[in-house]
Amino acid sequence: MNEAINLLAMDLGASSGRVMLGVYDGESIHVEEIHRFANQPVQAGGHLYWDVLRIFHEMKQGIRKAAKAQGSLTALSVDTWGVDYGFIDSQGQLLYSPHHYRDQRTADSAGILDSLLPPEEQFRLTGNQSARINTVYQLFADLRISPWLRETADKMLMMPDLFHYLFSGVGVAEQTIWSTSGLLAAGETGPSLEVLNKLGLPVELIPALVPAGTVIGSVLPALQEELGIGPIKVIAGASHDTASAVASIPYISKADAAFISCGTWSLVGMETEQPVITDLAREYGFTNESCYGSSNRLLKNITGLWILQETQRGWAEAGEPVSHHEAAMLAQSVHRTAYAAPVIDPNDDLFSTPGDMPGRIEAYCTRTGQTPPRTKAEIILTILNSLAFSYAETVKELEALSGQIIRRIHMVGGGIQNVLLCQLTADATGKEIVAGPVEASAIGNIAVQLTALGAVQKAEVRDLVARSCTLSSYYPAL
Template sequence: MDDTIKLLAIDLGASSGRVMLGIYDGDTLRMEEIHRFANIPVQIRGQLYWDVLKLFHEMKQGIQKAHRMFGQLQALSVDTWGVDYGFLDKQGQLLYSPHHYRDQRMAANSTSMEALLPPREQFALTGNQPSLINTVYQLYSDLQGNVDLIQTVGKILMMPDLFHYLFSGIAVAEQTIWSTSGLLDAASSEISEEVFNRLGIPTAIIPEGVSAGTVIGLVDPEIQAELGIGPMTIIAGASHDTASAVASIPYIRKGEAAFISCGTWSLVGMETLEPVVTDQSYEYGFTNERCFGSTNRLLKNITGLWILQECDRNWAEAGEPVSYSEMVQLAGTLAQAPAIIDPNDPIFSTPGNMPQRIREYCVKTVQPVPHTKAEIIRVILESLALSYSQTIDELEALTETTIRTIHMVGGGIQNELLCQLTANATGREIVAGPAEASAIGNIVVQLAAIGIVEASAFRDIVARSYTPVSYHPAIVKHS
């Protein structure tokens, strides 16, 4: 008799989605990728949208494949990046495909919104660093662009909540994903009445709030029949992918540890008991989001491996593709980068010819111009490491904590050179792993939600299941 617990984590990243199977045997967790699919936004008349129905179809294919390979599955949960959402009408139907956060419609409405809700007041009320991509800017822009929309909307669902609704027919507002929106009160994590009142948005469009790790219901019987599966529980887990990633971290010294979730974006931060909503945290550019267990993530978003990914795309289009391992090897042939860039400079935030933009940045800042692929890759990696170091120093100042260990998780840890450069730049031990942090965190939160393990024990499961790699500073920290 098979006594293992089999759960599905559906993890949507910047360019692809994955259906990941987690198998828990009572002691350790094993992950297996079942189905991978593209997650590419669709441009229509100058606006950018999620291809939501295709993604839902791919999710169903992954569930069906997992059931065929491994038998009955107990539960599933979806995690995505933050800020994006979809509208349901008053009959519960999806109004239109949700906008993608890289859409540009917010720029035309930001000035009028900030007149009603100035950036510093946004931060004081919600703990979220103001940004055009935030849900609050997107929602205000949608309502300004279509004055009749508010009469049609029944509910607004963040993207994981939307997929859970499509599977179950039950609408909820899960806390970790909503904490990225700029619409929740910093202290209580409830809807900020002040924000909604100032912007003239009715709070009735927000579904019932639930904490991470809440059982929603079962997969709709029609979907069960369509896929040929039995009953599966739908769980609102740590639905924000960074919240899931942080839930997977097997801290060595939690009170003295920071984290870097390293992928297309780099999220650098630490867990705190309460939001840090101070003038200094605002000036430094930090934001506050919720974790599983209702602790706080004090973090900064840094444009991460997106810059390297765009270089790779540019070289591939020119007929000169470079594999991931070749990139690391090329950068490793140089003793140091010829120049340093600011990864958060707006010039690097949108798609385009990234190698040329790096050269232009270096000309503008009067630095040696990198020409070879090795030089460009090394510039990116060293610049990211130095940006991480600055952010870690700011975290220490904000929290009055000595950070001795940095846990790096996510796909970026497969770049061993980046891990070592980060150890060198920060002067601290880097503990790298697990790579599949979001999917693993998704699964362990589900295990807690269905009562298989205590919430206090699931980091121990991760520690037993995955062996991290440590990197120690090889040179004196940059001044």
């Protein structure tokens, strides 16, 4: 048997980060969480920032732990949420900590941007839905507020590119993360010059774009000495976390399948050969982003288990905690009684911010003429059932946009550990559900690294993932 290949997936979410060790033995991938840490934004001077150096420090702790536990490490790659970035000057220094996407500095300039480039035109040119959190809105605001950046900033690096730069000293623009920016031409591998010209944004700030699965260098010698490691390769993988998750999907037949990446937020979509930039796609609220390889992700962002998590948080603060396992059991118990749960819209603004979710569910039901849930079990089932209905509606929209009957839905991510949610989704959609892997972003990250190293062929990735995880199937109830 060939010697195992040890790889690190740095998987960063908007509230926590993980360093995951991936071991490839020539047949399958085994992933293990080595280090987990909080990723909390910092409020300063009326603005919201990411604590980049603290995140980088925690990543280094993960490398130390992995090296101690496993010995030699071959490569690492970072995947993160989209849209955020940092500026590097001509001396290679980070100018200041990157802003958080919820920072309010875009408020005063968003209307100006929309007058120069209306949302429907943004969609036509880039395939991205307009949103104030998007990179294009943030960059436009930054250059209006701080015009000195035009002279001082040498390049802007999206979050995973920034961490790859801190590790390797090499700054590139990886395609999947930049496809979330609202700055790339739809279906192309470069910036939209029309967008940049209309908004007066300098193309020089955008580094050379590279495809997912590019070896960009090695960990800097000084870091090797600090961490007591060898020359670990740094790989720009599928750097957007959803791109990594989708790369892990073990399709049975991609042509007639949709996917749901299910966690705090749910991404519902399908892979297409080209971006879908029709008026109907824009009206439905879909966006287009790049996949690992050459395909396109046509998807919609839906509020996921956030509403349940916020509900549990409120109960815990009231001294009545309900664990994930207990929540699942409560929902199952009332589901068996054929309780007719009301249906809420998870994307309603009512549920978009922290607060009393049971109270907001009651208010929504009253507003829409439905009987509100009363018990904890009824509230939990209402949330899960409503998610399933939302997924079903989105799948119907995908069928309308693609002209393709979807026969199977692949669910990946931590949310699939909720068995009832998987079954409710099968019932609501009338489709077969194939659930797995749970650690989709980490496994996808590792799999793309293996292709970059030449250890696995691109065409083999789906089969490799299927061998590396447990898949469960759910069918609509008769």
